[in-house]
Amino acid sequence: HEKSIVAEFDKALENGEFCMYLQPQLDSRGALLGAEALVRWNHPKRGLLYPDSFIGILEKTGIIYKLDNFIWEKAAEKIKEWNAAGYEDYHISVNISAKDFYYLDLYKVLTDIVRRYGIAPKHLNLEITETVIMSDVKMHMEILDRLQKFGFQIEIDDFGSGYSSLNMLKDICSDVLKIDREFLRETENAVRSRDILEEIIRLSNRMNMTVITEGVETREQVDMLTDMGCRVFQGYYFSKPIPIHEFEDKYNVVQVN
Ligand code: C2E
Ligand code: CA
Ligand code: CA
Numbered sequence: 001h002e003k004s005i006v007a008e009f010d011k012a013l014e015n016g017e018f019c020m021y022l023q024p025q026l027d028s029r030g031a032l033l034g035a036e037a038l039v040r041w042n043h044p045k046r047g048l049l050y051p052d053s054f055i056g057i058l059e060k061t062g063i064i065y066k067l068d069n070f071i072w073e074k075a076a077e078k079i080k081e082w083n084a085a086g087y088e089d090y091h092i093s094v095n096i097s098a099k100d101f102y103y104l105d106l107y108k109v110l111t112d113i114v115r116r117y118g119i120a121p122k123h124l125n126l127e128i129t130e131t132v133i134m135s136d137v138k139m140h141m142e143i144l145d146r147l148q149k150f151g152f153q154i155e156i157d158d159f160g161s162g163y164s165s166l167n168m169l170k171d172i173c174s175d176v177l178k179i180d181r182e183f184l185r186e187t188e189n190a191v192r193s194r195d196i197l198e199e200i201i202r203l204s205n206r207m208n209m210t211v212i213t214e215g216v217e218t219r220e221q222v223d224m225l226t227d228m229g230c231r232v233f234q235g236y237y238f239s240k241p242i243p244i245h246e247f248e249d250k251y252n253v254v255q256v257n
Contacts, residue, residue: 005057013066017042018072023241024251025212025234032251037075038241039067050145065103068096070111076117076124078244083119085254093125093155095207098132101139107146121151127177128154133150133172141172166187177204181215198228200246205229236242
């Protein structure tokens with residue numbers, strides 16, 4: 001399986017088999033704020049493949065940087081289109097892998113993309129998982145710091161799923177904290193999970209970071225999180241990740257042709 005993924009990858013990218021899905025990020029009343037770009041592989045034989053079945057393999061070999069680069073371009077292109085159609089408030093958040101830091105001059109690639117498409121860096125948000133940052137704090141911080149000074153919004157993804165999260169917050173002035181959806185899972189430690197959630201939200205607000213809770217699936221969760229001070233949500237309760245046209249229809253973002 002791994003070998004065939006790697007062997008097929010370049011051709012698949014060339015043939016346009018990869019596409020960008022969007023999952024909305026909204027306020028508690030369902031007003032659109034932006035979206036996260038999530039990749040799907042339209043495999044000619046195996047049908048629609050989800051990232052969990054190929055991202056890990058592409059990461060292991062390093063070629064994930066080609067796919068990430070492709071998605072960043074797609075996201076920038078979309079932002080440009082939306083801007084041209086008069087929608088100038090929405091951002092798209094893209095994922096950045098650990099390997100991207102090694103295979104690419106991230107600063108150059110990302111600043112180059114926003115220049116080429118003529119979009120504001122604050123509309124292309126960069127999601128980096130806490131685990132990636134922690135794997136080489138000094139190197140990652142230096143690059144993220146420069147990207148942030150350029151105007152990108154830095155989002156810490158899957159916050160609370162790895163190690164040393166609190167220590168990291170001291171050094172990284174991220175703009176957005178995305179709380180790992182594990183905290184919403186019903187467990188026998190539900191009360192403790194809820195207490196931690198509430199305190200993370202309080203802390204983020206105090207440090208002027210926007211908090212996004214991922215994986216909200218019910219109205220009750222949205223209400224509970226709203227009471228706790230969370231203002232931005234992403235999850236199946238509002239929408240699954242969907243193809244671009246579906247997204248634009250659903251949220252009335254006019255398409256320019
Ligand atoms: P992620 O960055 O944490 O993305 C959120 C994942 O949670 C998505 O899975 C999304 O479909 C899922 N999700 C959102 N709301 C809910 C919910 O309410 N309930 C549940 N159970 N799940 C929800 P997806 O699209 O399968 O992506 C999985 C992971 O693959 C992503 O996790 C991300 O780490 C990675 N990934 C996706 N696209 C890319 C990409 O273009 N580049 C890189 N490097 N990684 C990507
Ligand atoms: Ca993400
Ligand atoms: Ca996440």
